[in-house]
Amino acid sequence: MDGNLTKGPILKTLTKLAIPIMASSFLGTLYNITDMAWIGLLGSKAVAGVGVGGMFTWFSQGLSSIARMGGQVQVAQCIGSGDREKAHKYAQTAVQIALYMGLIFALFSLIFVRQMVGFFNLSDAEAYNAAISYTQIACGLIVFSFMTITLTGLYTAQGDSKTPFVANLVGLVTNMILDPLLILGPGPLPKLGVIGAAIATVTAQFIVMGIMILGIIRSKKENVLKGIHLIGGMSTKYLKGICKIGIPTGIQGMVYCMISMLITRMVSGFGAEAVATLRVGGQIESVSWNTADGFAAALNAFTAQNYGAEKIDRVKKGYRVSLLTVGIWGLLITLIFIFAPTPIASVFFHEPSAIATAINYLVIIGFSEAFLCIELTTIGAISGLGKTNLCSIISILFTSSRIPLAMILGNTSLGLNGIWWAFSSTTIVKGIIFTGTFFWITRNGRLQTTLSSRQ
Structure with missing residues (x-):
């Protein structure tokens, strides 16, 4: 791919970009599922502990999304408008932000780990x-994740989704090999348990980062990442540009995680098995949201480039194609969760009571999967237009509910299932509202007016 998303057949262009991203997201799902499957052999208490630690790595993704979303949208819009020099400066600033924030979060986690847990x-x-x-290991070395x-x-902003896919594939293979070796310690190897799982994950993240950096070194000159510097001052102009787009997304991600922490x-209060179910259930559910998020990333770059090139009709058509694609995927996941929850739950849990709890979770959450996919895809489209603040307001408002x-x-006869229904019902509402919001934004030339005022 030449990186230009403003020409060619829309479905073909989107699919070519989206498939590697979706595959990468699916690999990310397998990362987590692999960990949970092996840790599950240690018992629900170990799963619960990793679940709590995983909450902080999830929280960190909110911070990292400031650099990612801000950088991706600004770089894609600059490429769409033909200003590659400006795109390069935004890319360098985004990488520097990721590095510094990753190091700061790691230091904070190591100092306050007991208070956090x-x-x-x-x-x-x-x-x-x-x-x-x-938490000490996964968050202490979180900078690899921030950079990745x-x-x-x-890479995605430039229309290159293949390099991240290859990097994530190698990382997954590494993780799958290291997990049983470090967690269970077969033969003469020591049994490290959850420490082994953390080491395997961090090692894989380091390898993924390394491959993408190698890709920059070996890339052609037109790659905007070529020649970036990690150390040095950041231009206030580009820092503000990234923060304007990225901070609303970062706040949204962190608030979402904090809400999940409160609910966790x-x-x-319902016991370790309930916490383990929440953690594992979220990883199983990531089969849908990671895939939708991957397609959303492709749509984000597609929307940003075409918005920068003032091709508004192409933006609308791209969104409709994406909505249909992820909607079908979400409906498929809904059917699997509702009608086949037992074999899925049995992979991760071995105590009958834990399996029963997980089955209830999957069935209830299953009703909202199509709406979840639609929500994430629409956020990608709206964010590509630079309106991340609007996405954050809607998401925070309804997720907080x-x-x-x-x-x-939870205090009714539904008990724990009531909490699961709180998740499912709010997701359904968000999916509907985000879809309506996109069509409202793009109606009656409103987007053209916004673009003119921006310039």
Whole structure:
């Protein structure tokens, strides 16, 4: 691909860009599922501990999305308008932000790890110790993840989704090999348990980052990442440009995670098995949201380039094609979760009571999967137009409503299932509202007016 997303058949252009991204997202899902499957052999307490530690790596993704989203949208819009020099400066600034934020978050995590884990009030000592160990390693070396996420966005902005896919494929293979070796310690190898899972994940992230950096070194001169510097001052102009687009997305991601942390604390009142179900259930569900998020990343770059090139009709057509594609995928996941939850739950849990809890989760969450895919795809499109603040307002408002709804439903006869219904119902509402918002933005020439005022 030559990186130009403003010409050619829309479906072919989007699909060519989206398939490697979706495949990369699916590999990301396999990363997490692989960890959970092996850790599941250690028992639900170990899973619960890793689940808590994973909350902080998830929170960190909100911070990393500032550099990724801000960089991806600005770089893609500059490429669409033909200003590659400006695109290069935005790319360099985004990478520097990712590096500095990753190092700061790592330092904070190492210093305050006990206070962070203590928030969840884990009463079981084994689960608590597992959470401490996993968080120290996974968050202490989180900079690899920050760099990987940002580089992926900058590659995508240029229409190159193949390089991140190859890097993630190698990382997945590495993770799948290291997981059983480090977690279970077959033969003479030591059994490291959750520490082994953290080491395997961090090692894989380092390799993925390394491959993408190697791709920059070996790339042609037209790659906007060529010649970037990690150390040095950042231009205030480009820093502001990235923050304007990226901060709303970052806040959205972090708030979303904090809401999930509060709900996880509620869930912990139902025992370690409930926490483990929430963690594992989220990873299983990522089969749909990671795939949709991958397509959304492709649509984001497609929308940003065409918006920069003032091809508004092409933006609208691209969105409709994407909506149909991910909607069908979401409906497929809905059918699987609702009608075949038992074999899925049995892969990750081995205690009958834990399996029963996981089945209830999958069935209830299953009703919202198509809406989840639509929501994520639409966020990608709206963000590509530079309107990340609007996405954040809608997402934060309706995701926050999960807290009072979970408190109300959780205290009824539904119990734990009431909390699951709080998740599902709000996702359905968000999917509907985001879709309506996109069509409202693009109606009656409103987008052309916005573009003119921006210039």
